[in-house]
Amino acid sequence: MSSPSLKDRVTEDMKAAMRAKDSERLGTIRMITSAIKQREVDERIQLDDSQVLAVIEKMIKTRKESIAQFQSAGRDDLVAKEQKEVDLLQGYLPQQLSEAEVDALIAEAIAESGATSIKDMGKAMALLKQKAQGRTDMASASARLKARLGG
Known part of the structure; x- marks a missing residue:
């Protein structure tokens, strides 16, 4: 049996976060789901794993840019929030290459x-x-x- 798609994994993680009442995690996972759906609607396609990865990578890039801006503004509270989101998003990426x-x-x-x-x-x-x-x-x-x- 093949492993579930990345999109299915995101959906299952969202259900688990709901059951666990983990609002921070749930919020970030909902952002992923929303970004995936937005792209599917805009392009009238079903995203495959590589396209879902591209969506997640774009979200990580955006957050890293925000972190840099928040650091220069001395907003450590916002840096921490964005970093948590980056960490959660990176959990969906495959094993990183050396x-x-x-x-x-x-x-x-x-x-x-x-x-x-x-x-x-x-x-x-x-x-x-x-x-x-x-x-x-x-x-x-x-x-x-x-x-x-x-x-």
Whole structure:
């Protein structure tokens, strides 16, 4: 039997949070569900696991940006709230890759795409994204790929 989809896991976690009366967790999970539904309605599609991961990663990125702004404003109370949400959201991401694994995937993407310069970055990045999406910070992976291609 196959494992439940990521969307099903989010729904089950929401029910569990309701039963446990864990309002903080429930609020964050409802935000995930809302973001998934919004994208499904906007695009008239059913999201698969990789698309759900992209939604969750975008939510994490937004919160990390908020954390940086709250830290510079000295709002530690809001930093803590956002960090809790980031921690919960990251629980839905697959096991993160090590630096060495990311470097190996970058080398693989360069080899497969035949990239030789920064002009070929798009092709290599597309391959890298397929292999590493949700398992590493794509912004830093992109920067490392760019450096490898001499950018």
